Amino acid sequence: MRFLIHFLFLSTIISQQKIELPMKFNNVNYDLSIPRPEEVMGHKIGERHTRTSQVIDYFEAIAGISDRVIMDDHAKSHEGRRLIHAIVTHPDNHNNLESLKQENIKISDSPSQMTNRKLGTMPMIAYLGFSVHGDEASGTEAAVLLLHHLAAGQGNEIDEILKNTILIIDPMFNPDGRDRFVNWVNGNRGLVPTSDIQDREHNQPWPRGRTNHYLFDLNRDWLPVTQPESEGRVKLFHKWRPQFLLDVHEMGRNSTYFFQPGIKSRINPNTTKKAVELTYKLAPFHAKRLDDIQSLYYSEESFDDFYYGKGSTYGDIHGSVGILFEQASSRALQTDSNQGKLSYAFSVRNQFMATLGTLDGLVALKNEFLKYHRDFYKTSKDVATKNKIKGYLINLKKNRTRAQLLLKTLQNHRVKVYDLSKSIAMRGKKFEIGEAVIIPTDQPQTRFIAGTMEKVTNFEDSLFYDVSAWTLPLAFGVDYYEMKQKPNAFLGSQLKSTLLDGGQLFGGKANTAYLMPWSRYYNPRSLYKILDRGIIPRLTTDSFTAEVSGKEMKFDKGTIIVPVYQRDALSTISPADVHKLMQEIVESDHVQIYATNTALTPQGPDLGGPFQSVLSKPEVAVLSGDGTSAYGVGEIWHLVNYRMKIPISLLDANNLNQGKLSKYNTLILADGSYSQLDSIDVNSLKDWIANGGTLISVQSASRWVVEDSLTDEHLLENNELDFDIPYDQIRNVSGAQRIGGAIFNVELDNTHPVAYGYGKTHPIFRRGTAFFKLSDAPAANVGRYTSSPLISGYISEEKLDEMKNTASIISKKQDSGRIIMFADNPAFRAFWYGTHGLLMNAILFGKAF
Ligand SMILES: [Zn+2]
Structure with a gap:
């Protein structure tokens, strides 16, 4: 191409062969x-x-x-x-x-x-x-x-x-x-x-x-x-x-x-x-x-x-x-x-x-x-005036930690966040003082807010070097509302910074058990600390009520029961130790814990109910090295080890054998081609699952699991494209069928332990075009794309049509083990906080179904 301006002095022309650095200039x-x-x-x-x-x-x-x-x-x-x-x-x-x-x-x-x-x-x-x-x-x-x-x-x-x-x-x-x-x-x-x-x-x-x-x-x-x-x-x-x-x-x-x-x-x-x-x-x-x-x-x-x-x-x-x-x-x-x-x-x-x-x-x-x-x-004011969205209401009552992490992220980029001056109800959603914040779009960072908070489904070009959507409230999985009216009347004081908080122990010292609802981002970190101390907690599989400080309170399925007294004759942990641990984790992990003095519940299963799972400590490895995606492995490593403080071994993805695998009860296959694994490795994996292992596969690893017949599931045949086109259009036509990264709605079976803590639908991030048919196994389709799944980002009409009602998460028993397949990456780039819980549930509750 030719540029308009062409001036400046001439520098010395230097021989291409021998390059001396620093170089010499005539004028310096x-x-x-x-x-x-x-x-x-x-x-x-x-x-x-x-x-x-x-x-x-x-x-x-x-x-x-x-x-x-x-x-x-x-x-x-x-x-x-x-x-x-x-x-x-x-x-x-x-x-x-x-x-x-x-x-x-x-x-x-x-x-x-x-x-x-x-x-x-x-x-x-x-x-x-x-x-x-x-x-x-x-x-x-x-x-x-x-x-x-x-x-x-x-x-x-x-x-x-x-x-x-x-x-x-x-x-x-x-x-x-x-x-x-x-x-x-x-x-x-x-x-x-x-x-x-x-x-x-x-x-x-x-x-x-x-x-x-x-x-x-x-x-x-x-x-x-x-x-x-x-x-x-x-x-x-x-x-x-x-x-x-x-x-x-x-x-x-x-x-x-x-x-x-x-x-x-x-x-x-x-x-x-x-x-x-x-x-x-x-x-x-x-x-x-x-x-x-x-x-x-x-x-x-x-x-x-x-x-x-x-x-x-x-x-x-x-x-x-x-x-x-x-x-x-x-x-x-x-x-x-x-x-x-x-x-x-x-x-x-x-x-x-x-x-x-x-x-x-x-x-x-x-x-x-x-x-x-x-x-x-x-001109930011003019831009804000043209924007139909006048403010974002973010609810802190639900998923408080994830909502606070979103606010922290926005504040990193100078976005101004305000308290509410009075409570608001918007289309049946309630946002209460002290439990919600407003981000007005009329502020200096208005373009940044539009560029990171909006859902976008119209694009000038259909080719993307990277992802096409990153709508932050969806990625953080928070409850929010786009205001079409000016929020000025509801603005309280500006919040200069956000500190994670909200951890609380209710009801003091428990006689019988502590109850931890599964509703906060760092619940998995707390649960691991509990398991690591040798406590044997139970996972409730039904909702119930319990008495806390003389009041009857409702608890959802997925609530963790932490017994005060350990039945295990070898246990050395005292009731006082358990109490101290509860006090520590409400502080460090911002979770809520309720003390109860009886195992008898007014409604629902009692605290020793027969259908509750008794949880055990996960011994986790992730396959790594040649054949795996470094990003994919890193995202899981970072989530499990850095965020949730759970040890995880990075295991070389070849020469697998029973001796090597038997040290772990949970194995994760991150995104990758797994081309290095031979039939001996595949058989070792099958035997390990048959003996009770939980295999979790993510993104292209799930495809590999199906194609290498580790389990009996099926990929959807992709529709054939018509490639009888001029040569100079080939890049555009094939590129337009890619899913570089977009956001879709998935219907969750939140009666399944892998979806505990989630609602009926949830936004997920997807890359790639491998779609899985729904499973025939009993109650295995934990997540499926809805019939109208696109929320934000680019996908071709053809691919959107193929994607509808395919599986997003398949979770099933196989022999004595379990296979949990994620069609998508729940840990994408560490900021998809909203889907981290699904992967952590698979790790911690993998044996609970
Ligand atoms: Zn580079």
Whole structure:
């Protein structure tokens, strides 16, 4: 493509063969008192992969010397690594940094006060982030070069950058993933590097360095903010409110270089035209710097800007402009590609030069970025006026913890949440003071609210690089209402932050039992603590009433009965210990517990009833390694281990045998192809189920379970598509049949233990087009898609038709064991809180039916 602007000076043309980094420029001299990267790190950039601690060493060294640079930490990774950033600007700006920050915040808080003249005197703020995918390593090296360039560079060009911008350089978004990758490549390379892609250096083992510790893609986590790295990053973003956000990646080795704009029709409709326009205006600056080094590139032909959980898109919904870079990956130090040997140094240089292009563009367009940022917030009122939804009422009475987690997530993104000033009833739903909150859409973050809270079923394009829906109240599974009238009369005070609460022990010390209703998000964590202490609780399979503090109270099926006295002669836990544990878990897990002094119930089964299940501790493993999806495994690992604090073993998914499997009573097959498992493994699994094991399969693993005949269930035959079409339409036609990720309504059999704690219907998230026929086994269809299942997101009419009345959860006995198949992923990206309970029920109640 051709861009309109084409100017700037010529830089030195550098030979493509030997790449020296840092590079030399005609118009920039480097201050030799500022150390070059190799003087601190011991190797030249591009000659080996730089470990995270070496990056930090360099940043600390420069911040210690340069009056243009300060450095700070903004998060700590799961593995304890530091997430750092440097603030780089002119020393004069550093002297006024706090007031410049406050002025900048005014642009979004009080936009009408910020005149063009005022903005003209201000520097703009840019957040430059690198290598969120740990094995896309070249970005971080470019960030090191950038710091050197800006700290040591002398001359007019550098001065202009420093005066006009405040740069937040975040050199590594994902340090755990980076070190996993860097240690692999550096550790598997000999003195003389090889470009052979079959060589070990080129083939990372499972799990690759792309993800963080719990195997999450941090570039999908800007919106849900489920990981500590994202929490720090998003906090830093909102502390500074930048007008620009850069997100630097790598792509396949046979490609060239990509910078946004991406595909025009795949921009989220909540993103403004002006943001897109600024993306186009920046493009020639990127192009110019890459032309200077005679490097090929492209834009507009790939990558979308649709999902707000991605870095380059996240900026767009905050009056900022997000830009994605993608460099062909050498992965190792050198790699064979269809354009010859691609070196790491070449990749790094492209990333560095494109980033310099960004800085050229920011300097030239600074006032436009600042004005756009102001106008974005100035026009929020107009946007809110056009929105039919005037507010969201969120009920805290039901699923309090999940509702509070939603509020916390929204508040991470500066969404304002208010108490009710009086109770409201809306179409039979009651929202009471103290038990509900309102999120008015007329507030500065109105576009963000629309882009994350609305249900969307109309789309301009039918192809999606990522998910097509993430409607947060559905994902968090909360009871909410979209208000069509202005909520002003009901607004109480603004809630600055949300703390999880609501745990309570009613009725004091129990004589007979404690009753824990199965209605809160962290119930599974509490139940595991109870089991782990050697208490043998019971699961009620019918509703009943019990006496608590002299009052008759109603309890639903799924309530856990915790006996005060342990019948087990070997038990060492005393009634006082049980009481203390109950006090602890109401605090730590925000659950409700009721003390009762008799096993006799006024209504329903007594507390020792014959149909209640006696629960036992789950010994859980999840298959991992080759053949499984790292994301899928990570999501389950994170939910069970990190959130619910239940130990779970990551078991290698091959060479399964009875000895290995017999240690566990519950085995989870996360999303994956399971192509590594042979017939011996499959037979071992069958025998293990026959002997009483509970097998839980998720998403494509459920398909594998059916196809490899672990159980007698059936996939729906997909309708044949007509592919007698012109060649240039094939991508669109087949792509339109994909389900990249959308939200559907499922009818639940909540009389089944796997659906305890749920209502009759519940929204679930689905990816992929494998549909399961309803099961013939007795009472096995715990979840089925309704006859009109689409709630939010894209699905083709053909696929929607196929999906109706197919199975979503099948749960059944097989020999002495159980099989529980989830057609969909109940743990998607850790923010689908609403369906976590289904998976936890399968784990904890897998033997209770
Ligand atoms: Zn990437």
